[in-house]
Amino acid sequence: MSHYSGPLLTRSIVDALLAARDSDAKEWTGSLDLGRTDSRALLQADVWQWKEQRYPYPPKLKDRTIYYWDGDEFAPVSRFSGSLIKLVPTEWGAPTFEIDGIKMLPTAKESPFGDARRKVALVEPNGKVLLDTCGGLGYFAACCLEAGVAHIHSFEKNPDVLWLRTLNPWSPDPDAPTSGGRLHLTHADVTQAITQIADASVDALLHDPPRFGIAGELYSQAFYDQLARVCRRGGRLFHYTGSPNKLTTDRDVPREVAKRLEKAGFKAQLALDGVLAIRR
Secondary structure (H helix, E strand, O other), X not given: OOOOOOOEEOHHHHHHHHHHHHOOOOEEEXXXXXXXXXXXXXXXXXXXXXXXXXXEOOOOOOOOOOEEEOOOOEEEOEEEOOOEEEEEOOXXXXXXXXXXXXXXXXOOOOOHHHHHHHXXXXXXXXXXXXXXXXXXXXXXXXXXXXXXXXXXXXXXXXXXXXXXXXXXXXXXXXXXXXXXXXXXXXXXXXXXXXHHOOOOOEEEEEEOOOOOOOOHHHHOHHHHHHXXXXXXXXXXXXXXXXXXXXXXXXXXXXXXXXHHHHHHOEEEEEEOOEXXXXXX
16 A cells, blocks of 8 residues: 555644635645655645645644545544544654554653654664564554664554554655665464464564453463564564553553563563563
């Protein structure tokens, strides 16, 4: 799927366009790609022009929603196919996404992209072959490319998440020249696909699964055994866990994960909001 190259609007961006027009300005400069770049839009009374294409001023937009041009109108970047999935703007530029109102990436203290960069640094991707089990919006993959990874194979099970990636300018495009052919993105369930990956063929692993209640199979001993099988000795793994239920129950998911990884053949320790492990 090719990446979208049209404008992306939020309520604040449209308010800025309208304020500029109403002040009789002939042009407006700002970001129409969620903070990646700044560019110029030419303003007229009923339409505005960007990259030689004219667009209508949209009616009032909703907060916490990103809109794209679908060829006829500005439509929200969201889909419903059993679950409501949507791209959500943040103050940091790089968006997060939600499934049925549950935020999938941390945004309270820093950009989800910056958060991904700190976690990726733990596995030291430069020059390595890396497995990204749950690709999501691709921020782990983008940071690995930025850090000089030799090759990264990323899996994503949800077709709607893959669609969000094509509309998100912060998500890396495997076919873009900047990826250099180093990113291989596969639409598949990694719990099944991993059985086809050769023993000790991966230098590092990034595992960012949905929470345990949604995808318990990605926290299973059987899956961790597969991660250990494909990882070479000395290879590093970062497993995001968060701290689910910690305030309301005695369950400690990070420590449970660390114990299972130890059983699988890793040496594990808590790190950031997850577990860092090294293949023994």
